Amino acid sequence: METLKKILVLIGLIASLISAAYANDGLATYYNIYNPSACYGFATPTDLIAAASPTIWEGLSTCGRRYSVTCTGSTNAGTPHPCTGERVAVEIVDFCPGCQGTFDLGQDAFAAIADLDAGVILIEYDRV
Numbered sequence: 001m002e003t004l005k006k007i008l009v010l011i012g013l014i015a016s017l018i019s020a021a022y023a024n025d026g027l028a029t030y031y032n033i034y035n036p037s038a039c040y041g042f043a044t045p046t047d048l049i050a051a052a053s054p055t056i057w058e059g060l061s062t063c064g065r066r067y068s069v070t071c072t073g074s075t076n077a078g079t080p081h082p083c084t085g086e087r088v089a090v091e092i093v094d095f096c097p098g099c100q101g102t103f104d105l106g107q108d109a110f111a112a113i114a115d116l117d118a119g120v121i122l123i124e125y126d127r128v
Contacts, residue, residue, distance in 0.1 A: 024125050026123050027103075028069065034049065040093055045091060050091070053099035069089075069124075072123060082121055090109045
């Protein structure tokens with residue numbers, strides 16, 4: 001039984017390393033006017049939302065996809081250490097054709113991972 005536990009722990013460690021190795025790098029901004037959205041109109045399903053940039057957007061099939069996002073650093077000298085160290089899972093609810101970043105996060109999602117004063121942050125993200 002002890003050997004089985006060790007094997008399961010080892011498999012878990014390997015899986016987490018593989019996941020971290022395949023994280024994507026990008027930029028995130030935030031917004032706070034959510035409706036109507038391209039995916040759900042006036043019925044936003046959750047508070048932890050994001051609009052997808054053309055990098056991520058694949059038409060309406062992108063709606064409802066979830067991504068795990070974490071702040072990795074600053075893009076400006078005004079907020080040199082914006083990251084909270086937290087990770088947040090967001091749901092794609094909209095398309096942002098003019099976005100400067102990979103995601104335009106809902107304000108609540110952005111605030112969970114970074115100082116709002118940063119405005120634009122470096123991120124790592126994975127599809128959940």
